Amino acid sequence: MQLDAADKALIDSYQRGLPVCERPYQAMAQNLGLTENEVIRRLAALKEQKVLSRVGPVFEHSQAGASLLAAVAASPEQMDAAAARINLAPGVNHNYAREHRYNLWFVMTAADERTLKGRLDELEQQLGLPMLRLPMIEGYHIDLGFQIDWEALS
Amino acid sequence: MSMPQSHKGHVPKPFLFNTDSISAWGLLRLRQQLENGLPLTPRPYQTLAENTGLTEQQVMAAIEQWQQQGLIKRLGLVVKHRTLGYNANAMVVWDVPDEQVSQLGKTMASIPFITLCYQRPRQLPDWPYNLFCMIHGVSRDRVLAQLDTLIKDHQLTDIPHAVLFSTKAYLQRGGRYVSHG
Numbered sequence: 001m002q003l004d005a006a007d008k009a010l011i012d013s014y015q016r017g018l019p020v021c022e023r024p025y026q027a028m029a030q031n032l033g034l035t036e037n038e039v040i041r042r043l044a045a046l047k048e049q050k051v052l053s054r055v056g057p058v059f060e061h062s063q064a065g066a067s068l069l070a071a072v073a074a075s076p077e078q079m080d081a082a083a084a085r086i087n088l089a090p091g092v093n094h095n096y097a098r099e100h101r102y103n104l105w106f107v108m109t110a111a112d113e114r115t116l117k118g119r120l121d122e123l124e125q126q127l128g129l130p131m132l133r134l135p136m137i138e139g140y141h142i143d144l145g146f147q148i149d150w151e152a153l154s
Numbered sequence: 155m156s157m158p159q160s161h162k163g164h165v166p167k168p169f170l171f172n173t174d175s176i177s178a179w180g181l182l183r184l185r186q187q188l189e190n191g192l193p194l195t196p197r198p199y200q201t202l203a204e205n206t207g208l209t210e211q212q213v214m215a216a217i218e219q220w221q222q223q224g225l226i227k228r229l230g231l232v233v234k235h236r237t238l239g240y241n242a243n244a245m246v247v248w249d250v251p252d253e254q255v256s257q258l259g260k261t262m263a264s265i266p267f268i269t270l271c272y273q274r275p276r277q278l279p280d281w282p283y284n285l286f287c288m289i290h291g292v293s294r295d296r297v298l299a300q301l302d303t304l305i306k307d308h309q310l311t312d313i314p315h316a317v318l319f320s321t322k323a324y325l326q327r328g329g330r331y332v333s334h335g
Contacts, residue, residue: 016228054191057226083324095325098318134274140263141271143227153239
């Protein structure tokens with residue numbers, strides 16, 4: 001993915017602290033020496049190219065509802081089917097294959113704990129695989145965005 | 155579920171109903187809309203206002219309040235690291251003595267290449283690990299080198315750990331709580 005200096009500057013400057021004012025893209029443009037129209041166009045293009053998933057808020061999950069990291073151990077033959085089944089479950093927003101006996105890892109969210117537990121119970125039954133349920137006890141990382149190492153990428 | 159206590163020193167207030175004179179339903183609609191991100195229009199908060207029945211001022215006030223309360227962790231560009239070339243992602247899990255986990259978690263959270271760090275419960279006998287951190291890197295070798303550095307710098311050789319590289323993303327999207335996902 002080749003990005004130009006202005007795209008990189010947008011990413012470096014605005015993973016947080018996006019202005020809350022009537023014309024935020026204009027404020028960003030002024031700060032970076034671009035035009036408002038150009039900022040909007042670039043953001044739209046970066047979304048289109050899937051460099052950005054969105055422009056907007058990242059919610060604190062523990063305040064926004066219930067969420068939990070779960071894992072199941074699927075056999076290699078079962079894996080794609082199990083992953084597809086997990087993707088269909090309501091509230092699943094991340095689902096990764098990882099190198100471990102527990103090889104499918106996903107995050108499920110719901111409006112409250114009871115709904116979450118019900119959905120997980122149902123999914124566990126559908127999958128027929130024992131499930132690790134790993135709620136967060138304490139979070140240590142403050143999300144400030146992620147400083148991109150452009151040099152390592154080039 | 156417990157709050158991430160070390161994020162903030164206060165008990166978070168309910169986020170929807172403590173803003174006088176703003177429609178609770180309007181705020182709920184705003185939450186839903188925001189999960190899809192800000193509109194890319196010259197006046198995005200005005201666009202959100204039109205979609206939620208609030209005023210532009212109310213939309214901006216709600217977003218600022220949610221940021222102060224910590225419901226919104228950050229407002230900005232949400233980058234998809236894989237598209238950029240961050241192809242290696244390892245979840246590194248540690249079996250830390252209970253009395254050390256909080257301190258070690260805070261230490262790890264301050265390391266630039268660690269992008270997330272959480273304490274989670276063990277599930278014995280299957281799962282002995284109680285501290286989880288995420289390393290995003292440009293390559294597998296680079297991530298392993300970063301992990302070596304971490305272990306050396308923080309004397310972690312005696313702490314059992316496992317490295318779970320991700321091999322495939324079946325699904326990756328923002329959390330959805332109030333809209334249907």
